[in-house]
Amino acid sequence: xxxxxxxxxxxxxxxxxxxxxxxxxxxxxxxxxxxxxxxxxxxxxxxxxxxxxxxxxxxxxxxxxxxxxxxxxxxxxxxxxxxxxxxxxxxxxxxxxxxxxxxxxxxxxxxxxxxxxxxxxxxxxxxxxxxxxxxxxxxxxxxxxxxxxxxxxxxxxxxxxxxxxxxxxxxxxxxxxxxxxxxxxxxxxxxxxxxxxxxxxxxxxxxxxxxxxxxxxxxxxxxxxxxxxxxxxxxxxxxxxxxxxxxxx
Numbered sequence: 001x002x003x004x005x006x007x008x009x010x011x012x013x014x015x016x017x018x019x020x021x022x023x024x025x026x027x028x029x030x031x032x033x034x035x036x037x038x039x040x041x042x043x044x045x046x047x048x049x050x051x052x053x054x055x056x057x058x059x060x061x062x063x064x065x066x067x068x069x070x071x072x073x074x075x076x077x078x079x080x081x082x083x084x085x086x087x088x089x090x091x092x093x094x095x096x097x098x099x100x101x102x103x104x105x106x107x108x109x110x111x112x113x114x115x116x117x118x119x120x121x122x123x124x125x126x127x128x129x130x131x132x133x134x135x136x137x138x139x140x141x142x143x144x145x146x147x148x149x150x151x152x153x154x155x156x157x158x159x160x161x162x163x164x165x166x167x168x169x170x171x172x173x174x175x176x177x178x179x180x181x182x183x184x185x186x187x188x189x190x191x192x193x194x195x196x197x198x199x200x201x202x203x204x205x206x207x208x209x210x211x212x213x214x215x216x217x218x219x220x221x222x223x224x225x226x227x228x229x230x231x232x233x234x235x236x237x238x239x240x241x242x243x244x245x246x247x248x249x
Contacts, residue, residue: 005126007071014132021090081111120209128154139187144236150180156199163206177201185229
């Protein structure tokens with residue numbers, strides 16, 4: 001989805017931030033450090049990475065190549081889908097420190113599923129006029145909750161993606177988006193405290209091809225949101241059980 005939105009808005013030069021998956025490489029190198037070995041080549045001794053990590057690194061660079069090709073030609077190949085599944089596994093490691101037993105394989109049903117999901121996306125729902133943010137963070141706000149990033153911001157709309165077969169607006173989905181918005185009021189977007197573009201929030205139900213949005217002004221006035229921000233900030237400071245953080249995730 002990120003690749004697709006990047007491609008249809010490539011004239012805006014989106015995606016200047018790194019992939020979340022890229023943050024997995026250094027800690028994974030340490031995870032496999034016990035499998036490193038000292039080798040002698042051309043009169044020089046050097047430490048060689050483990051075969052597992054070398055394979056992961058090669059797949060990552062291949063994913064970069066596949067991404068560039070897709071942005072250029074728009075063809076969704078099985079190889080591209082394999083790369084995004086691989087990146088999702090790295091993403092899981094970043095967020096939960098879960099190491100997949102085999103980064104090189106993917107279930108054929110997952111490939112079919114992802115191909116079907118991307119066919120449901122309506123281009124007009126994600127065409128941007130001026131700006132696109134992928135995995136936006138909220139500066140000081142994100143730091144207060146131990147790190148938080150949303151899915152994307154298209155112009156002035158914060159969008160979260162839900163891949164659920166049940167087409168239902170759950171209260172927890174709304175809570176999550178309001179929580180992200182409050183974090184943006186605290187820290188801005190991507191470490192720019194003055195950048196506060198969000199005026200709408202939305203949920204894209206990927207299995208239904210449906211984007212639901214609502215303007216924030218329909219949920220409360222600026223004064224009410226400022227009061228909520230103050231309450232939220234104080235509550236986070238006193239959140240010894242992690243209940244407020246759970247509100248976001």
